[in-house]
Amino acid sequence: MSIVFSQNSPIYLQLVEIMKLKIVIGVWPVGEKVNSVRDLALLFEVNPNTMQRALAELERQGFLYAERTAGRYVTKDQQLIEDTRHGMAEAYIVDFCENMKELGYSKDQIIDLIIKEAK
């Protein structure tokens, strides 16, 4: 897979964000089984312990659940997934606007720049 991890935050937290994204956009579908800890560790090229830690965190947040010896599954809670998708978008928007205003850009300038970038 050869992901380049940032040096400035723990790999296990980056894994959490990457896998959470796969869940909220449906690449890992609701209720479906995910690969084993060891396979995911190979896939993402990290140590199994690091992957285990990321999976435990996703479990703590409700996005995955483990069945002791049968494997690990994506949550069946569609509501959580959709709420998370909207929550992430809202957080991106608020952060972005705050950052731009801090940098001295007006509301109209922000809108103009986004229209230029997005189209």
Place this chain on the structure above:
Amino acid sequence: MSIVFSQNSPIYLQLVEIMKLKIVIGVWPVGEKVNSVRDLALLFEVNPNTMQRALAELERQGFLYAERTAGRYVTKDQQLIEDTRHGMAEAYIVDFCENMKELGYSKDQIIDLIIKEAK
């Protein structure tokens, strides 16, 4: 000052970003003297060594320069400052749009949401 530092990235790098922002938006004006390492460390409530490391990084990037025993000053390079301001904005925009598209939002949806948020 009581800044809440994120636990997920080194404090010295967060200090770099905070102080760089002060420079590019003119809170710390071009050519002006900045407080001493020890005073800044007190102000930001971090260890002097951590502040020293952040200042050394800002120096490496050209935003500050030290005069051995006289103190430390903001660069006089207006061009660097303005280029950095625009570069930061551009990076924010690109990141934001990428993140939103990853989350499944279309260009038009992004623009709509920004207009709602920014106005």
Place this chain on the structure above:
DNA sequence: GTTACTGTATTAAGCATTTAATACAACAAT
């Protein structure tokens, strides 16, 4: 029943960050 695969747990080592406690050389003010 043996084998292979689950998730989970433990111990140890290496590394970067942070803090603490000093120390030194250069210069300004007195």
Place this chain on the structure above:
DNA sequence: ATTGTTGTATTAAATGCTTAATACAGTAAC
């Protein structure tokens, strides 16, 4: 000359992240 302020450097300890190397219990397949 002394005192106080610069930036800078060093050593040590604590902590968290990462990797490595195992180990164990439960289940499915054969």
